[in-house]
Amino acid sequence: MTTGTTTTTPQPAGHSPATTHDQWIVRARAVADALAVDALDRDRANAKPLREVQLLRESGLLALLVPPGNGGFGGTWRTALEAVRVIAASDTSIAHLLGYHYVNLVNLWTSGGPAIQELLGRPTARDGWFWGDSVNPTDPDLVLEPAGPDPATAGYRLNGTKRFSTGASVGDAVIAAGVVSATGEPLLVAVIPRDGGVTFGGDWDNLGQRLSDSGSATFAGAPVPPEHVVGSLAPDRVTPLSSLITPAIQAVFGNLYLGAAQGALSRARDYTVTTSRPWVLSGIERAVDEPYVLATYGGFVARADAVEALADRVSTVLDAAFARGADLTWEERGEAAVAVARLKVVATEIGLEATAGIFEVTGARSTSNEYGFDRFWRNVRTHSVHDPVAYKRREVGRHFLTGEHPAFTLYT
Amino acid sequence: MTTGTTTTTPQPAGHSPATTHDQWIVRARAVADALAVDALDRDRANAKPLREVQLLRESGLLALLVPPGNGGFGGTWRTALEAVRVIAASDTSIAHLLGYHYVNLVNLWTSGGPAIQELLGRPTARDGWFWGDSVNPTDPDLVLEPAGPDPATAGYRLNGTKRFSTGASVGDAVIAAGVVSATGEPLLVAVIPRDGGVTFGGDWDNLGQRLSDSGSATFAGAPVPPEHVVGSLAPDRVTPLSSLITPAIQAVFGNLYLGAAQGALSRARDYTVTTSRPWVLSGIERAVDEPYVLATYGGFVARADAVEALADRVSTVLDAAFARGADLTWEERGEAAVAVARLKVVATEIGLEATAGIFEVTGARSTSNEYGFDRFWRNVRTHSVHDPVAYKRREVGRHFLTGEHPAFTLYT
Amino acid sequence: MTTGTTTTTPQPAGHSPATTHDQWIVRARAVADALAVDALDRDRANAKPLREVQLLRESGLLALLVPPGNGGFGGTWRTALEAVRVIAASDTSIAHLLGYHYVNLVNLWTSGGPAIQELLGRPTARDGWFWGDSVNPTDPDLVLEPAGPDPATAGYRLNGTKRFSTGASVGDAVIAAGVVSATGEPLLVAVIPRDGGVTFGGDWDNLGQRLSDSGSATFAGAPVPPEHVVGSLAPDRVTPLSSLITPAIQAVFGNLYLGAAQGALSRARDYTVTTSRPWVLSGIERAVDEPYVLATYGGFVARADAVEALADRVSTVLDAAFARGADLTWEERGEAAVAVARLKVVATEIGLEATAGIFEVTGARSTSNEYGFDRFWRNVRTHSVHDPVAYKRREVGRHFLTGEHPAFTLYT
């Protein structure tokens, strides 16, 4: 990975070339190529992904989904998710950060509306803010203590700890879920770490997604000015539009796993073509003529291609749903959610299959730690248990049989 | 299946409503619905599919791919292949006939050029001709005997037998491959069965695709007037455009298998919803709440959805390749062929998996012959061994590793 | 299948050569070979399997499990189940009949004790009685009407209809489950069809197991003399020993599916070796050198071999459990049941996989109905949904996690 010593945050105005989908993908590939150079070393070092986030910042990708009216590029989910996938093929952890950033960002205005969109979207676009989160629903709630008699003017102080606060420790801003101490009202708020009151555990040491900065965040009186209250999370305040957060995040997952599969296949190909030797008993001179190697690659590639076609189709479905804005119905939201669930199922399958299977076609010496070809499997294996794919199959099956949509949760 | 007693072949001019893709798909669904009524009975009767072809004729679908300049609808492969898929979900045999018809028809002009396109395309459009074929490459060659000293004016007489002459016995016209007796030159010719000289074995009695009319055809002096000589099949005369015949036919296969999978899942759903009982030891009251049933459906549906997305994408690739016409390069042809090969691989997989797997979710009583739910599996199982899918995986794998395209054959 | 015109029922005394396991298996192979001759024709004719049962009778196999003290051969389940498996490889329907016969027979004495063992075991051994059943638990109960004031001396009359009465219409005797009209007591009874009062629907017309004679039986006052009351089926009367009926029947299932897989592979091998042609694009001269054909067979064969090793091990477990007799504990019964459940899972998997997969390695022309290679798949597909294998996986998983055994039911 190489980052220039003098960096300039891309300005929307200055990036007119990247206004097309294809141009953004070229840019994402450049990021991916830079990350690929030392992905394995960085994975092992398990350091904070500060330089990596800077690379995302310089590419302009962090501002992709900010609407033009707020100074951003006004890109689509179709572009954003393909960018995530392209980067996942080099470094699934950093793609994870980018994907979550998009979800956190869009969540600001689908939950909070135009004022917050302008207030927080504009600096995101202008300065390339990276958004982390602190919302893990299986931990105890963070607590919002009113900072004065009237929190509408005084704001709150945030307290408590959340594990799995992806990207928070490297974020310019963090989206957090907390509960008002006196009333129990659940709120979504934005926290700016440089304003103090938050520390990070640095305690993410898992099998995969090692650079996804998914450790704990501890808030001790972190200031939440009133204008940083994004909105209520009370069930009766959720709208079809704000509930699109879950399909969006699950679509990120699908593109992560697919990208990891594609990256694993691509690295394996390089190895097979340049390094693998034909099996000594095969009677064949080149590994690339070995019938089982060819057919094994062919199966993986064909299945990955089908999942890619679905991923692109589903991105378009997601864009259409977001484009409906406040007119989006629960029925439409449900259809989008099930489309994403179908993608999640097949992306998980190809992700696990291809990343584990490449060793069949690279051979014995490719298990040397010199190559680290296992990192793709470790990444998919780790992230794919975020929520059980069996329950996604159940959702898809139920919808197919009865037309029923899953109720909104942070997983469905 | 119901066919009116007084039928009118649809005229392109009179079918202006069906000028959009969606309108054609509506029409294909109507055909599919009519075929569904007695698909099982017809499958068992194993009779010549005369009424079924008439149904296709009346729908206008037979003229779909004839260019407007020759009196046809000028539809796309995208539309044609989706129509094949939709009909395959009700009756995979009849979809097989329709798909082969399209391939035979387009082959006339990609091999023969504009004159034959007008000569044979126009009556196809006007009268709803159905095209069968007699080209099986694993049988001995048919022989073209000059009908006079100069076959350029006298034409030929065709002799010999070919098995697997799909649709020939119910065809208004047949595309046949023969070899000129004196010179050995391989020619593609059109034969009009009503002009005599051809008989049919009626000897197709296989596990599946029973109504695909795939028995033998025996030619005994069948007349081939000079204008019915479509073109040479000599290897050095094949062009990238004419060689698209193979990707086209393999794309038909992919849509057949996918359509069969979708049809099986749809029939199974109807049964599960209306008839299946929850397993007695499940502690559950409705089959549609049974966790394993739901997840099994979900897996099938998600995988079929991915294959569908790929099928549609590949259809577009095929249209683009045909649209290049004489400018099409071998490189471009190769990319299209590999795209289709990837589809063939995954469509075969979902086709076999879903059609065999539905019994897991319908239960013991669904094996009664009253339902005939096995016909989808029989159809896919039978047709999917037309050419070994292992070799398609090999093609895809080789291309992925080396960029190499398969050489043109009738299978690649 | 050939049956001599003058037949002699084998007498145990006269069959001393078949006292070893291996000799019985030789005998079972002879039955299998005779059945193989016209298995496909008989499958299609769907006639009552009278000649087939006679063939079993002549072989002595019907008397195999009758103890020597009652005039039988005193064979083991290990031998009986391997005989079922060997015959299943030729004709899974007839193996089904034999397996159910064994279960029905042994059920007489594990439920009814030594008196019924002598009363009904002796003619079974002497005359080669074949035992059918009429016990389907998902139908309404049959009703036992007392034939006099004291049924202990007068016996009962049996009334009602049960579907899926396997082997009843060709049975010399039938084991039936009914409920006493006045008291509601559930009883297991033996009915002798030639004594009248029972008719058969002949209404078994399913995808597979077509000769398993699994249609309905209707009882209209069929006499049940008091000595034919086998025992009570009241839950509190079930013993660990009598409850072994379910593991025994599930072990029959496992051997049926494995045998079908082995039969399919064996028929496919004959075809591949004698008839298949190498794929035209393979560059190989003999089908038996084709790499994908070899590896596909290899995978099937290796998996079938593992299931066979387990099947034999489980048969021994079953013999040991039966040998414990009245000393058998529920804990021991549970361990045997789970061992059988594990077999059921893997036998179902290889049964479905191999019988559907053989077409991959036999090729296009093997789908001709001349060969009928689909009958193995039809048989396994049909019988394997008798009870959902997902629930067997659940049983096995629960036992692995918690040590818990499934409660006794007719499926567990």
Next chain:
Amino acid sequence: MTTGTTTTTPQPAGHSPATTHDQWIVRARAVADALAVDALDRDRANAKPLREVQLLRESGLLALLVPPGNGGFGGTWRTALEAVRVIAASDTSIAHLLGYHYVNLVNLWTSGGPAIQELLGRPTARDGWFWGDSVNPTDPDLVLEPAGPDPATAGYRLNGTKRFSTGASVGDAVIAAGVVSATGEPLLVAVIPRDGGVTFGGDWDNLGQRLSDSGSATFAGAPVPPEHVVGSLAPDRVTPLSSLITPAIQAVFGNLYLGAAQGALSRARDYTVTTSRPWVLSGIERAVDEPYVLATYGGFVARADAVEALADRVSTVLDAAFARGADLTWEERGEAAVAVARLKVVATEIGLEATAGIFEVTGARSTSNEYGFDRFWRNVRTHSVHDPVAYKRREVGRHFLTGEHPAFTLYT
């Protein structure tokens, strides 16, 4: 792992309790339990497995296969391979060392005869020698330089480097393959590292089997006294008996992969039972009641059980082949080799499937590096590409179709 400070090498005479199979397995379980305590830490430390080998030495297992006439226990392959499997479930690397030791040891006398059996077998039994190897056939040959005019009296000096010299650096003795410098004759020789002339690269740093001590060995004039020349490796000197080395080593592989699968399932069970939480959307209170978790475990366990039954059967086949001694025919050797190949296929399948699949049933938090549940997958993934399983499937398929046995190589 705990090793006593004062250790006594077990003497066969002093170990009379362990003369039965079951007693040896109890002893192997004790070794496995000791290794389990810190298996993950030792895996990460990647240190030389000196203490682990000492643990094997103390258990008596190193002397298991030495015949009683040479001071050993005279155990069977059935026992040895089950011991390997049991230890593999805790520490697949150490099981790897034990399995290779057995192969190296038995190779001494099947290649070298009774004199070498006494010369080297006796100290192995008496002092618990551990045998490593240095024979990798894909490296250049080691060279044997005569140590005097007549090597028959002077012996040789061994020179050169071999990678993948498993267990050599911790071995009391090493079996090595070299070529006589002048004549090119290939010889198998024994080298005693403490006699000098050999150094070890310590360069094994691979994804899995990290403690298997499989780095390079470099010989620089290592003394080979004439009595340490085990035998000729010239193709015409190979006998059916000496060629059993390959089936033996492949049987070790099968038991390694199966053991790893069983170990992974066992560790996963502990976690599921004690730590996993039911999925939040499942509506279920305990993870051990979750239907998908139960069925997933059930499938793995049933398949592992079938492979275990086959493994035990194959061990018996191997013992029978060795017991034939010089009378063993090539035909019998071939049957044994194919039986082992079938085991290799299914053991690889369950090994990969179960070790990767456990995360489905343990859930998101189980990917923490605190648990290291990935080590089983890393071990199987790494070792299972030693030689491609596709070629084992090919061998099995070829034998099934034609009866042909694979020719002897170090892989077949």
